[in-house]
Amino acid sequence: xxxxxxxxxxxxxTVCILVVHLAxxxxxxxxxxxxxxxxxxxxxxxxxxxxxYVLYFLPFFIFAIGMLWTTIAFADTSEHTNKxxxxxxxxxxxxxxxxxxxLSLRILNVAALSLMFIFTTNMVDFILSLIQQLKLPPKIAYxxxxxxxxxxxxxxxxxxxxxxxQVRGVSQGKSLKDKFSKYKRFAIPLLxxxxxxxxxxxxxxxxxGFTGDRNRTFYRQFFVTKRDLILxxxxxxxFWGAWFL
Amino acid sequence: xxxxxxxxxxxxAALSVVFAVVYLAFLPVGAVLVGFFGPIGYDFIFGIWFxxxxxxxxxxxxxxxxFLSETIAAMVEVLIGNAVGPMLIVTGMIQGIGAEAVFAxxxxxxxxxxxxxxxxxGSAITSFIYGYFMSGYAALATGYVLAMFxxxxxxxxxxxxxxxxxxxxxxxxxxxxxxxxxxxxYRRKNAA
Numbered sequence: 005x006x007x008x009x010x011x012x013x014x015x016x017x018t019v020c021i022l023v024v025h026l027a028x029x030x031x032x033x034x035x036x037x038x039x040x041x042x043x044x045x046x047x048x049x050x051x052x053x054x055x056x057y058v059l060y061f062l063p064f065f066i067f068a069i070g071m072l073w074t075t076i077a078f079a080d081t082s083e084h085t086n087k088x089x090x091x092x093x094x095x096x097x098x099x100x101x102x103x104x105x106x107l108s109l110r111i112l113n114v115a116a117l118s119l120m121f122i123f124t125t126n127m128v129d130f131i132l133s134l135i136q137q138l139k140l141p142p143k144i145a146y147x148x149x150x151x152x153x154x155x156x157x158x159x160x161x162x163x164x165x166x167x168x169x170q171v172r173g174v175s176q177g178k179s180l181k182d183k184f185s186k187y188k189r190f191a192i193p194l195l196x197x198x199x200x201x202x203x204x205x206x207x208x209x210x211x212x213g214f215t216g217d218r219n220r221t222f223y224r225q226f227f228v229t230k231r232d233l234i235l236x237x238x239x240x241x242x243f244w245g246a247w248f249l
Numbered sequence: 250x251x252x253x254x255x256x257x258x259x260x261x262a263a264l265s266v267v268f269a270v271v272y273l274a275f276l277p278v279g280a281v282l283v284g285f286f287g288p289i290g291y292d293f294i295f296g297i298w299f300x301x302x303x304x305x306x307x308x309x310x311x312x313x314x315x316f317l318s319e320t321i322a323a324m325v326e327v328l329i330g331n332a333v334g335p336m337l338i339v340t341g342m343i344q345g346i347g348a349e350a351v352f353a354x355x356x357x358x359x360x361x362x363x364x365x366x367x368x369x370x371g372s373a374i375t376s377f378i379y380g381y382f383m384s385g386y387a388a389l390a391t392g393y394v395l396a397m398f399x400x401x402x403x404x405x406x407x408x409x410x411x412x413x414x415x416x417x418x419x420x421x422x423x424x425x426x427x428x429x430x431x432x433x434x435y436r437r438k439n440a441a
Contacts, residue, residue: 016335023336027383067280074287078393103388121335127328143258148321151262152328191416195267196425202263206256216255
């Protein structure tokens with residue numbers, strides 16, 4: 005599958021460029037057409053689990069609807085023409101309705117672009133490609149990867165802290181106030197153990213010869229080939245096509 | 250970058266990871282608030298998304314701590330997978346720059362409470378300018394946008410500045426920060 009094999013940095017840059025493009029569009033038709041284009045491209049060129057995709061996409065509808073009604077309700081009313089539109093028994097000024105529609109579609113479109121990236125990219129590959137293509141300092145990149153590995157450990161850590169509190173007879177908290185104080189009790193030990201782990205990991209990495217030097221070699225290498233330019237090509241073509249339509 | 254010990258970078262990354270999870274957990278909270286109040290809903294709790302800058306800068310006290318931590322937190326949010334996507338890294342950088350600028354103005358020397366609050370407000374300012382263009386606040390009424398801005402400033406000062414300081418001080422008391430700037434300061438204070 006094409007999308008899953010593209011260079012992750014190029015894919016990320018493409019998404020960012022298109023999001024910036026979208027920020028300048030206040031006209032719903034363009035955004036709508038491009039939204040369809042983006043989703044179509046995701047499914048035609050990428051190997052995507054559509055059930056998971058829909059599940060991730062749904063929350064954005066709530067957000068988009070919130071955006072829709074507030075943009076209408078709090079619209080900038082200074083430069084309106086007198087055209088109105090009737091919807092659901094409400095009379096709305098046409099201009100602010102169109103802008104509101106464009107803004108909420110924009111949210112969906114940004115979400116669609118991001119999901120295209122997330123669903124087709126291996127995240128460790130993304131960081132490695134950031135070092136190799138975008139010159140991210142290895143010191144930071146490997147720090148991030150090490151930190152990322154703490155994530156599953158943190159779940160265990162929460163269990164341990166929970167058990168430690170339980171064994172000492174701390175109330176488990178039923179009311180909202182108890183729950184809040186529970187978060188307070190968890191925050192410091194959790195952070196403290198994360199810091200200790202990080203210190204140990206750093207010492208271990210350094211003792212095994214990690215210097216963070218830029219002139220290092222890589223087991224997994226990433227390159228930019230002509231094939232990687234297809235995606236930006238397709239998406240930019242779609243955007244400008246939608247714009248001129 | 251050269252005066253950073255690798256240990257500091259990994260600890261910075263670990264802090265960023267913890268708060269990346271917190272940041273993601275607050276996204277649906279924000280979405281619910283937005284559903285009720287409109288775009289202003291995010292601004293009430295916006296400070297939470299600047300907090301790692303304040304904590305990292307306050308603990309490590311080196312140029313770049315605020316900017317890097319916020320950037321890394323954004324990267325981790327992308328790694329975990331959220332629907333704002335890689336663009337979130339840019340958002341994180343912009344928020345980090347705001348806090349970093351305030352610390353830079355004190356030449357990375359002053360970490361008193363009011364500087365930390367100002368740093369939270371710095372992030373609020375840069376993130377608002379960015380949001381103004383990217384989220385199309387231009388389409389909203391001026392009064393509403395102004396209210397959003399003021400609420401975000403307050404949120405940045407209180408949630409990021411004060412809560413961030415309180416958490417860091419709590420950590421310093423446990424002794425885990427003994428090899429970092431904040432922990433050293435605590436030891437000096439206790440010795441005196």
